[in-house]
Amino acid sequence: MTQKLIIVESPNDEAFIRLLLTHLSITNTETATIHPTEIEHLHNFTSSDGKLKRGKDALPEKIEILKRELLIRYPQLRHIAIILDIDTPKSSNGGKEKSLQLINTSFLKAFNISLNLTDTSTKVSTNVTISSETIHLEVSCFFVGDETGEGNLDVVLKKIAKHPCPECECLEIMNECVGQKTGSPMRDFTKQWVNYYLRSQASKSQLKDAEKRLHEVITDNGEILFDLHHPFLHEIKEYLQLE
Amino acid sequence: MIRNIDIENFRCFHKTRIEGFSQINLIGGQNNAGKTALLEAILLVNNPNPDSILFLQQKLRGEYGNPEVPERTWSSLFFSFDKQQKANISALAHNQTSYGIKLACQDSIRTPTVTPAISNQDIVKIEDNSTMKDIIESSLIIHQSTQKQIGSSIQIRAIKGEETLFHSATFLPVIHSTxxxxxxxxxxxxxxxxxxxxxxxxxxxxxxxxxxxxxxxxxxxxxxxxxxxxxxxxxxxxxxxxxxxxxxxxxxxxxxxxxxxxxxxxxxxxxxxxxxxxxxxxxxxxxxxxxxxxxxxxxxxxxxxxxxxxxxxxxxxxEFGQNVSYFEMFRSLRSNEIVANSLSKDTLSYAIANNQSFRGE
The missing domain is CATH 3.40.50.300 (P-loop containing nucleotide triphosphate hydrolases)
Structure with a gap:
């Protein structure tokens, strides 16, 4: 029975975390996504205050859904781990402080508790009450990004790509060119880079579905396309081993 | 308006509290999750009179009872058909007043006196087919309590061999017309x-x-x-x-x-x-x-x-969306009790857009 649930933003995030869990031989852990596909616009929704919610903005609603799932789906659950892209501090829920605040606010809204989560990779204990049932829970979080405290999973994947990729090198040259001509880099450059990398490694049959379900070609014929021993993964691997 | 309800030992409910009802409440859930039983509880706690009981037993559940075994007449009202345990339903209104009912069952065998009719003055006999044999009867006792008045009771009797039920001539106050x-x-x-x-x-x-x-x-x-x-x-x-x-x-x-x-x-x-x-x-x-x-x-x-x-x-x-709630009913895998969990309208909207479960699945 699942004792730990890891909540991530998207299926790509989920596929990567599952890869790491297998690599670390971690069992009794399930993963869940805030959004079920990468096609974001399908799952955006407008909240009652008129705001369009996308990506991790929907964490409060996901945590409220978790309230029922603690009773009906995960009866043994005791640890909720939340892994979010840290994004840029300029965005509405970006950066470490705002991401922590988002998690605390989500639990306050769903369970009416002050979680007081103040740092990443550290568990806090709390009791939540759902319809007369009191459940002891531990909650922790980890934010994915680069060394400067910005970015997302794509930044990590780019760093740990195992094979050379001529297409990616061309894309980098293009990015430089775009930067020179427009004064700013290509939009979603890192995301595009990872897409090109995955496509360059995929077999023809995988490529047919690659654009729709890129997360499924992270491994090709059993070979892992990323260096899971890369030092950059040290922190997240330690976090995943937090029981 | 009801804000909260507590249901104990009634129909499929062992012990359940539901909080936060709004003016308009939609209740979802799988079959046999207790949705209809919740409506029944709301009806009974607000109008705990024979008409309501008969409506639930006959029109709603299709249970007319077997006149040869009157002791089984009321069983289905109680959790696990255990009529030895009293059923309790209590409600809290939005104005903070509370009220409730207890249902209890009592079986008895008595020998008729010379006059075979029911002797209690407060019992109305609708139809008299009784004989001089021992009378086996099963009574449902409904006790109502409110903040305003000391509790009072009525009873409905099922008697062996009788096609119809007998009930007290007095009635309990209706809290809300339901x-x-x-x-x-x-x-x-x-x-x-x-x-x-x-x-x-x-x-x-x-x-x-x-x-x-x-x-x-x-x-x-x-x-x-x-x-x-x-x-x-x-x-x-x-x-x-x-x-x-x-x-x-x-x-x-x-x-x-x-x-x-x-x-x-x-x-x-x-x-x-x-x-x-x-x-x-x-x-x-x-x-x-x-x-x-x-x-x-x-x-x-x-x-x-x-x-x-x-x-x-x-x-x-x-504009009235503030007065609206969605509840999902299911049985908790942790406690095995029936739960009615409310989802905010934003979360329901998120669940619909993101293929999340919200109907007890």
């Missing part, structure tokens, strides 16, 4: 006509016509002909309401009950029955408005994804 529209129920045209007649006296007849036009815009007039309700579509002759589909009958019934009974509670089982999905959004909007206007609290049950989507969409757009 009306129950069972799944698949179709009101008769003459009953609809007499209810509609009441609306005419009150000048609320346009309310019904406007609601019907949501389902069929060609309906231009409602009439009572030969004591039966008739609807007239543009260019056609008036037709008895029974000739129209289930949706129109259901909508008429719902709207008339709301408009005729301000400050009441309306319970609707399987609200989606017969109503095409293209009309559901506007129907909810209309119900939101009418519930507010007539101060009626609505509890509706639905299995339908489309009906829940329409409810959510209407609650997000409607």
């Amino acid at each position: 009306f129950f529209i069972p799944a698949g129920f179709k009101q008769t045209a003459d009953r609809l006509a007499s209810s509609y007649q009441n609306l005419l006296f009150k000048g609320n007849e346009d309310t019904v016509l406007e609601a019907l036009q949501l389902i069929d815009e060609k309906i231009e007039k409602i009439d009572i002909i030969e004591k039966k309700l008739h609807l007239k579509r543009t260019g056609e002759i008036p037709m008895p309401v029974g000739m129209f589909g289930d949706a129109l009958n259901k909508v008429i019934d719902i709207i008339i009950r709301i408009a005729n009974h301000p400050h009441s509670i309306l319970l609707i089982d399987e609200v989606e029955n017969g109503i095409h999905y293209t009309h559901q959004f506007e129907l909810w909007q209309r119900l939101f408005q009418l519930a507010k206007t007539f101060d009626v609290q609505i509890f509706a049950v639905s299995h339908s994804l489309e009906m829940i989507k329409a409810f959510n969409a209407a609650s997000l757009e409607d």
Whole structure:
């Protein structure tokens, strides 16, 4: 029975975390996504205050859904781990402080508790009450990004790509060119880079579905396309081993 | 209006508390999750009288009881059919007043005296087929308590060999007038006509016509002909309401009950029955408005994804959306108790957009 649930933003995030869990031989852990596909616009929704919610903005609603799932789906659950892209501090829920605040606010809204989560990779204990049932829970979080405290999973994947990729090198040259001509880099450059990398490694049959379900070609014929021993993964691997 | 309810040892409920009811409540969940039993509990706690019990036992559950085994008559009202345990239902209203009922069962065997009729003065005998043999009887005792008055009780007796039930001549106070529209129920045209007649006296007849036009815009007039309700579509002759589909009958019934009974509670089982999905959004909007206007609290049950989507969409757009709640009923895997978990309208909206579960699955 699942004792730990890891909540991530998207299926790509989920596929990567599952890869790491297998690599670390971690069992009794399930993963869940805030959004079920990468096609974001399908799952955006407008909240009652008129705001369009996308990506991790929907964490409060996901945590409220978790309230029922603690009773009906995960009866043994005791640890909720939340892994979010840290994004840029300029965005509405970006950066470490705002991401922590988002998690605390989500639990306050769903369970009416002050979680007081103040740092990443550290568990806090709390009791939540759902319809007369009191459940002891531990909650922790980890934010994915680069060394400067910005970015997302794509930044990590780019760093740990195992094979050379001529297409990616061309894309980098293009990015430089775009930067020179427009004064700013290509939009979603890192995301595009990872897409090109995955496509360059995929077999023809995988490529047919690659654009729709890129997360499924992270491994090709059993070979892992990323260096899971890369030092950059040290922190997240330690976090995943937090029981 | 009810805010919270506690249900113990009643039907499929062992011990359940549900908090935070709004003016309009939609309840979803799988089969046998306790949705109809919740409506029954709400009916009984508000109107704990023989009519309600008989309605639940006979019309709703199809249980007439076996006159040869009166001791089984009341079993299904109790959790696990264990009538040794009392059933408790208590409610807290939005104005913070609380009230409740206890149901208890008592079996007895007694030898009749010379006079075979029931001797208690407060017992009305509806039909007397008793014999001089020992009388086996099973009594359901309903005890009501409110903040305002010391508790009082009534009882209903099932007696061996008797086809009918006997009940106390006195009645318990009705806390809120409560009306129950069972799944698949179709009101008769003459009953609809007499209810509609009441609306005419009150000048609320346009309310019904406007609601019907949501389902069929060609309906231009409602009439009572030969004591039966008739609807007239543009260019056609008036037709008895029974000739129209289930949706129109259901909508008429719902709207008339709301408009005729301000400050009441309306319970609707399987609200989606017969109503095409293209009309559901506007129907909810209309119900939101009418519930507010007539101060009626609505509890509706639905299995339908489309009906829940329409409810959510209407609650997000409607100015009365603040008075609306969605509850999902299921059995907790942790405690094995039935739970009714409320989802905020934003979370329901998120769940719909993101293929998350919200109907007890």
